[in-house]
Amino acid sequence: MELLVTMLANFLATDGALLGAGIAALTGLGAGIGMGIATGKAVEATARQPEAVGKIRTMLLLGLAFAETTAIYGLLVSILLIFVA
Amino acid sequence: MGDFSSQLLATDKFAGLKDKIFPSDVIVIGGFRINDSVIAGFIVVFVLLVVALILRLTVIRHWKTTPSAAQMFLEWLVSFFDKSADEMTENYSKLMGPYTLGAAAYICCGVLIEMFGFRPAIADIGACFALALCTFLFIHTLGFVKNKARRLLHYVNPINIVTDLSVPVSMTFRLFGSILSGMVIMDMVYILIESIWYFGLPLILPAVLTPLFTLFHAFIQSYVFASLTLTFVQEAIESPPKKPKRKKQKASAV
Numbered sequence: 230m231e232l233l234v235t236m237l238a239n240f241l242a243t244d245g246a247l248l249g250a251g252i253a254a255l256t257g258l259g260a261g262i263g264m265g266i267a268t269g270k271a272v273e274a275t276a277r278q279p280e281a282v283g284k285i286r287t288m289l290l291l292g293l294a295f296a297e298t299t300a301i302y303g304l305l306v307s308i309l310l311i312f313v314a
Numbered sequence: 315m316g317d318f319s320s321q322l323l324a325t326d327k328f329a330g331l332k333d334k335i336f337p338s339d340v341i342v343i344g345g346f347r348i349n350d351s352v353i354a355g356f357i358v359v360f361v362l363l364v365v366a367l368i369l370r371l372t373v374i375r376h377w378k379t380t381p382s383a384a385q386m387f388l389e390w391l392v393s394f395f396d397k398s399a400d401e402m403t404e405n406y407s408k409l410m411g412p413y414t415l416g417a418a419a420y421i422c423c424g425v426l427i428e429m430f431g432f433r434p435a436i437a438d439i440g441a442c443f444a445l446a447l448c449t450f451l452f453i454h455t456l457g458f459v460k461n462k463a464r465r466l467l468h469y470v471n472p473i474n475i476v477t478d479l480s481v482p483v484s485m486t487f488r489l490f491g492s493i494l495s496g497m498v499i500m501d502m503v504y505i506l507i508e509s510i511w512y513f514g515l516p517l518i519l520p521a522v523l524t525p526l527f528t529l530f531h532a533f534i535q536s537y538v539f540a541s542l543t544l545t546f547v548q549e550a551i552e553s554p555p556k557k558p559k560r561k562k563q564k565a566s567a568v
Contacts, residue, residue: 287398291545294538298484301491308498312332 250310256303263296334501335494337438351438358423358435391415395540402544403551406456413452414543417445418536425493425532428500429524436493436535439486446485449543453481457550464553481546485539492535496527 271289275282337349373384381389392415399411424435435441457465468474503523507516 287541290534290537291541294488294534294542297492298488301488301495304495305487305491308335308495312335 246310250307253303253307253310257300260296260300260303264293267292267296331498331501331505334433335498337433349438350433351435351441354427354432355424355435355438355441357432358420358427362419362423398541399544402548403456405460406547406551409456410452410544410547413448414540417448417543418540421445421489421536421539422532425496425528425535428497428528434493434497436489437497439490442486442490442493443482445489445539446482449485449539449546450482452543453546453550454478456547460551461553465550485542489535489539492531496531500524500527 267289271285274285337351339347339349340353341348369384369388373382373388376382377385392411395415395418396407396411399407399414403410421436424441428434457468500520500523503520507519
């Protein structure tokens, strides 16, 4: 019984952290979908109105920065879980 | 059930990576600690000041109506930030233009210093938080200067307090996370290619990947920081709609 508890604690402290790091990397999923939609819409907008390309680019980059933030948070969490925990 | 993580870190190839996540202290005097990121930051500030002085003494002194290449570049750089500040924050563009240019230059050069073997100045959470705090102060001082007491109406909705407080945190972690991840990925590549010795791959692979993870991040993150600052300031100095007028319009429409 004691051995089991030790093993479980060991698992949660080391391999559990690695598992969590893997799960945290799933944030890339949402960010990827969001950035893909944003880029596609920007391409559509540029095709429809090529003279507004400057404004569209500014807004696109700003939106991409916001979408990218969640992915960066996930990456930070997984890096911290692997190397610090 | 063995522990794989200890084995992963036990292959002393990746052990060096663990020390690079957080900056290591170089000088410790009591509670006053200087880490390697701060030293890189000092170097960046010094280089930026020297470059500014040299440009002031050479290019700007010989300002002409028929511009040289250096003058064209300087004019483009300064007017790029001034123009976007002009568009977003009309009355305060004299303040916000130079601030965004300075912050963007510090972020860009602070990341590019990685190319010279230093730890990037921005890969320290303190540096990111300092920059985000500057932006936070700008947002709220300008908001109160422009709208005076009317700005307090903004806080009637308590959700807005949380929104405002999350701005510096989100800016800090966006900057820190992206620069740190770029740095860690490059360090991992350097460790991995040590074992590949054929075809001169250790020479080519970093040369291809460094622009992706360092140069790209440097420019994109400095641009994003500058434009996010301007967006938040624009949001803060927006004058709230006056209610009496709206009522009158509605009354006349009815």
